[in-house]
Amino acid sequence: MNSFLPTEQRLAITCRLYPAFPREPAVLVRLIKHIHKRVHDDANAILKPWGINHPEYNILMMMYGTEGFTLNPSQLADAAGEKSANITRLTNELCDKALIERTADAEDRRKVTLTLTAKGLALIESFLPDICDLLARETANLQSGEMAQLEQLLKKFLSQLDNAADQA
């Protein structure tokens, strides 16, 4: 099964019609999109029984990965790759579920401090086994050298995207 074939064939035709079209970058971008959607859907399916979705999972895991399980919304936006307006909504949801807590920052009164609650921590530890399984299954056919190489290439790609903001 090759879910990318219909896309790839059409990019090939595009190149014939419009020779300046850069096939390779276009293929990479499309692959990224397809993979992203797949991973997103898989994660949502796994997480549903716990009452959270993939973006909420991302938020929780970024808090779990922070010393003291504490950070503020703008740091969270950077870490989770979400826009700040979306962070407000997502953290509202997580507060409603009592998985995180919002308190005022003592140092800078513009800031808000978000902290994982005991309930949030317990939830993370309960879904992590399934998440670890999922991640392992999704990459089961990649050898560790291949993953390392993929990581390196994706980082290089991302670094160019970081720079490209300057240009244009």
Next chain:
Amino acid sequence: MNSFLPTEQRLAITCRLYPAFPREPAVLVRLIKHIHKRVHDDANAILKPWGINHPEYNILMMMYGTEGFTLNPSQLADAAGEKSANITRLTNELCDKALIERTADAEDRRKVTLTLTAKGLALIESFLPDICDLLARETANLQSGEMAQLEQLLKKFLSQLDNAADQA
């Protein structure tokens, strides 16, 4: 500049707290998400002057890459990587803008035929130079061998995601 650092550091801490957590797959998934978001935002910015957004662009390009500039919604969903309900909405928008046309399929009356209009084709050819520039800029630091390797690894990854549906 390294926009991935905050994420990566948190994944490292996660591995310390929860040793079974598979760092490498998690890093790959996060990198994919970050890159996807960046590429999506860049494309939206470039396309705005033409009155379309990235998903609409994806649809138009898949039609452009099809013989006869014609296909039906389910093929389009596969090719563009969108869910079918979303295809209905997106193609409605494109019909409203007169960039594509909807007609009944003669063979199978359940089906609908979508065709690029002359206006749609003209629009594509007017934005393609900018899109080609963007794609080239976004990948400017990758050598062609690196892109080929990235393509190969991403395809391998995606093929596993295609299979993973069977399992679990």
Next chain:
DNA sequence: AATAGATAATACATAAGTGTATTATATCGA
């Protein structure tokens, strides 16, 4: 030919995400 079960597309309600404006606080330079 009738029915059962698949497939194609869409409608509708709801969820998820974003742009822009707003409020509050902080910082910097005169």
Next chain:
DNA sequence: TCGATATAATACACTTATGTATTATCTATT
């Protein structure tokens, strides 16, 4: 110390995306 500018978070309206149910048509079996 004042005022200008920057930063942090959020509110709100709007856009984008999805799940589920529905309608219509097709296919296969009898």
